[in-house]
Amino acid sequence: MMVWLILLPLLWASLAFMLGPSRGVWPAIAGLVAQLWLAFALAAEIVGSGAAMHAVGGWGAPLGIDLVADGLSAAMLLLTQCIALPLAVYAHAYFKRDDPARNYFWPLVGFLLAGLNALFLSADLFNIYVTLELLGLAAVGLVAAGGGAQQIAAALRYLFATLVGSGAYLLGVALIYGTYGTVSTVTLVSLIGADAPDLVWIAGGLMVLGLMLKTALFPFHFWLPPAHGGAPAPVSALLSAVVVKASFYLILRLWVGPFSSLTVVASLVVWFPALLGTLAVFWGSYQAIRAERLKMLIAYSTVAQLGYLFLIFPLLASAGALQAGIMQVFAHGLAKAAMFAAAGTLIKATGQEMVAGLAGVAERLPVTLFAFGLAGITLMGLPPSAGFLAKWQLIELALSQQQWVIAFVVLVGGLLAAVYVFSVLRQAFLLAPADSVVTPVSRTLEWTAFVLAAASVLLGLRGVELMQLVGVT
């Protein structure tokens, strides 16, 4: 089951490459349906019988590669497939026949998903490096797929950032291997103790910093807005919703796994990510409020929302923090995918990239605007939505550990999100100027965004199963 989650996307990506752009979509969508089913089956199995392991080709570690799935990885796999399938349907309707981005879209998405799924299932540090690079290169390719000068520039900027990030990570891995002679995350948990040599601290620092760069945590976020804001809408959606979460997931994994004894010793270290997260919330929101282009606004909103994820690090002493983090990952993933998809539809229909050009869309494109609004509710953390549950959990954790600042940041961040979400909605509810033209768009575009947005809201009514899944170790 786990192997197929990695092989399937590789398979349909290659197939799509050979069949060419016009026929590549069908194996992709069929593969994605199967992947979604696999992810659900894996999650159900893990809830039923605990974490699962698979030795690829019958060769176990240290010679072979072990795939390990616990609650956290199963949840991430589930989220990835849940977002990828609607976005694939969306993308099929989005790209015009002569769009250059369409030529490479399907193979690159397949490789991207293979990288993601492999990353979530890997249990050794080097393997993770390879998946990170696969993921990064595919993502850069997707950003560049449009072929415009701006997009190429954004892709190059992104490429350098991601290469430096994974380079730092690999150096950390080298230092760890030099010290302990293993890269298995499971073995390292018991090896790295509170008395670890300085070299391990440096290694940990390099790995976490490198991954922060890839997650676009403030102040490493510089590459994200041009890359996510400039790419075609389905690509922006996929990148903002899941790709940046992959490196966050790794930081979290390392933090509570191999490096857990280090973070206990140095109690101040936990404040470093939280501090950057706080700054990210404020800076990202500020830039989003100032943004004049719709997709830039959404991209900066991603910078802000990623900040929330890093607020959980000082709270990880209680089990709920991990669950709050994953709830936020789900909330933002679903909502941001929906929001970029909706924005793509709005831009396609109005021909306007500016927020100011959206007057009247509430009347002309109600479904899309509804999707945007629902996604906005999740981002603001208003009930009923997954974003609200994440916010609730975070605030309660912060209060129970007397970390007032974190509760404050979460609350103010929600209000700032309201400012930029409603700066779009306010424009949309204005009466359309007489000369505005709205070209009709395919219903598929409108409803796929809606489905994603609705999912982010409905998860807010029933989070029990997800929390149960995340709790399995």
Added chain:
Amino acid sequence: MTFNELLPLAVLASSLIPGLLIFTLPESWVGLRTTLNLSGALVKLALVLLLIVGVQAGESYGVHFAVLPGLNLAFKADALGLLFITLSAVLWLFTTLYAIGYLEGAPRRSRFFGFFSLCVTATMGIAMAANLFTFFVFYELLTLATFPLVVHRGTEASIRGGMTYLTYTLIGGAVLLTGIVWLHHLLGHTDFAHAGIAAALGSAYDGQLQIIFLLLMIGVGVKAAIVPLHGWLPQAMVAPAPVSALLHAVAVVKAGAFGIVRIVYEVYGIEFAQSLDLLLPLAIFAAVTIVWGSFRALFQDDLKKRLAYSTVSQVSYIVLGITLFGPIGTVGGLVHLVHQGLMKVTLFFCAGNYAETLGIHKVSEMNGAGRRMPLTSIAFTIGALGMIGVPLTAGAVSKAWLIDGASAAGMDWAIWVLWTSSLLNAVYFLPILWRTWFKPIPKAWPAEHIVARGWRETAWLLLLPPMVTAAMTLAAGMFPNNQISPLSWAKLIAEREYVHESIIWTP
């Protein structure tokens, strides 16, 4: 799932499902949309009747779902909730009828009625919430569902009004959330219960509970428009008349007032709240709001703005009644929750009629309107007299109980506040009535849209709702002790809240 669990959900669904269906309807399908609207409203009314009969017979209705481990979305239909549910369900029916008439031929009606139904669903959720978490979920849903209604016209002015509304309510919501989460953290739950849940914590937590109370009151105080949190209400006047009616009488401000009732009675418990010295400051804020709202109303020439300031003042009657420590004040406050709704909805319906029929938006344009629109003006007069507290209207009943409650609680200053407000009410309402009835008809109305046909001064869908609600205002004033009057129901609730006090009903 048993019948008693299903019934509260059905009450929610009876407006949620029609609302969602209406969103998907094309603009031109007027018939189906109207059918959905009205059948939803009627079904809801029938379900609420079932609930009333059941609760009177001692049945308990409730259901809960786990959202997160240890966090439940929980509903119950108890006597207090039913007071609000009944008010909303009845007024929803009339407001819907009115809105159908008001918006005839207007654009974007599917969106309007969709959000309209969502609003009522949120109100029902607030009324039936069985814990603060559920209350908050629907409280914020109400904010979100009313925004598109406030900005419905799509003009710059309406958007500005809507944004002001959002600014106040979202910040208030964040403060409320802080209080709720804090309380949840201390108690492990936030379930409403008779006589409160907060007292169980012990005296070590008194200080924290006082801060939490402040947070909660700021949160719900925004919607209840307590001074200085009232700034959004006059701004929201840009909305169409049925929305204003909904905001002022049925949903938004009432949700705030109802929240205060729930928090004081069923989270803190009235006796515990008194022991923490929480009631007197709240009473003072309410008193200031009552006088300030009435005072500001004096200077408004815009009719709807004058009514808005009047709402600011009148809603705090409810709050004042609750904070008067004693069952009589409680009855006064609770009964005013219903009475104010009936009277204010009448006034807004009438204001809408004047605007739609004759183009009258300002008090100074109302000369002679009574001769041109006698039925509307009679309804308006009843509503206005009720607000002043003239005998035989619903307002007189609430005011009598409030004043008795104040003297029973030994808070004589509150009596002065109530009299001052009545005087101010008279000063800003009586000149309107004078103009309407005794000034000559002008040569031309500002903009006559609807021409009178025989006795029908305006469209019948606009005429019927205010007449019915005006009649209900009179009925509630003339037969306060009837078995099914709001007053009897308020007494029933008060009897259950004051656990340690023997009640002697004086008025």
Added chain:
Amino acid sequence: MTAGLLFASVGVILFALGVAGVLLLEHLLRRILAFNIMGSGTFLVLVGLAQRNGIADPVPQAMVLTGIVVAVAATALALALARRLYVLTGKLELSQDDEA
């Protein structure tokens, strides 16, 4: 200082130089070369540190091989993008103003 440690130290220095190059240089080709220097530094650390007791450990050798493949792929992608950018804009550097 053993030979292994020497390799590793040189690797760290190369890595630092490479990172500085990627971040600070303007010309795209130089940045791509700097990335390769950075990668080589890492590989030296991997191979150098793992030489304990004078016997080479085969696992890092395999890792470095994989790493080289990845680096080659990344370099190829970077070169292709840089060439494309040159065709489109006539420049081989990223201007500051296209960030927003």
